[in-house]
Amino acid sequence: MFIPEYQNPVLLQRADPWVYKHTDGYYYFTASVPEYDRIEVRRSQTIQGLAQGEVSVAWRKYETGPMSANIWAPEIHFIDGKWYIYFAAARTTETQDGLFDHRMFVLENASANPLEGEWVEKGQIITEWESFALDATSFNHNGTQYLVWAQKDPSIKGNSNLYIAPLANPWTLGAKQVMITTPEYEWEKIGFLVNEGAAVLKRNGKIFISFSGSATDYNYCMGLLWADENADLMDPASWNKLPEPVFQTNEANSQYGPGHNSFTVSEDGKHDILVYHARNYKEIVGDPLYDPNRHARAQVLSWDEDGMPVFGVPVPDAKQEAKA
Incomplete structure (x- = not known):
């Protein structure tokens, strides 16, 4: 079977990369930009082509206020x-730049x-606490749309834990959130408890949730949760x-702090693809x-005989780097 290989980096200076392959055959990409001042959306019919793909600015930050x-x-x-x-x-504020004072927000486009079209602000996702919250993701299972996100519980030492809740609509929780992981191992607690x-x-037959832990330097790394699909x-x-x-981190391949990933599929639909930054x-x-x-960056995700994902190691960069 043909196994695709991607020339990394796929896109320069784009952290927290999110890639989604839609039914129209396009890959849609968004990520944190270095200026932290806007949200870009780009698309391409190939993963490798995202660097040269169509790009649009969906939204820009406000000068003052919550966003x-x-x-x-x-x-x-x-x-x-x-x-x-x-x-x-x-x-x-006048005294600080908002670092670690985040809340989660939602935009909608019909x-x-x-x-194209208009991105409409649907507001803040209201959770159990008015505290540091970020990295919302969503998935559907058995007809229920869920939200998973990271948040600071004021009563728990550390920076963020992962929570899950069903959604009443894409911007509103439909039930009380529950915590599904908190930093407990040393590799989740270097620099920050994340x-x-x-x-x-x-x-x-399983639902896997990857996540990242520790500070965003070379200690940043990924862990894995899973649940039975009938649980x-x-x-x-x-x-x-x-x-x-x-x-x-893989020093032999000069890849440091890989994390904050997304999953997509290869162009032929036959392989799961891990997209991440490092x-x-x-x-x-x-x-x-x-x-x-x-x-x-992007690379193929493989599977073992027990049906568990095998992430491997972050592959080395190609000699010719992509242009952002």
């Missing part, structure tokens, strides 16, 4: 015939092509977590969040 700083980790989803973008945004960047993949997804006991990371150097001057060189 005026640090626009992070947008995701584009197609739900009930409309396009939705989930993203996190912070509020600027156009067939989300690079579980974030969830992505969902349904295969082999009660709102029961925290249904979710299992691997005790070791599934994807992490840097090609270890040492960073200043805050890693303001280092722009987390590049979007």
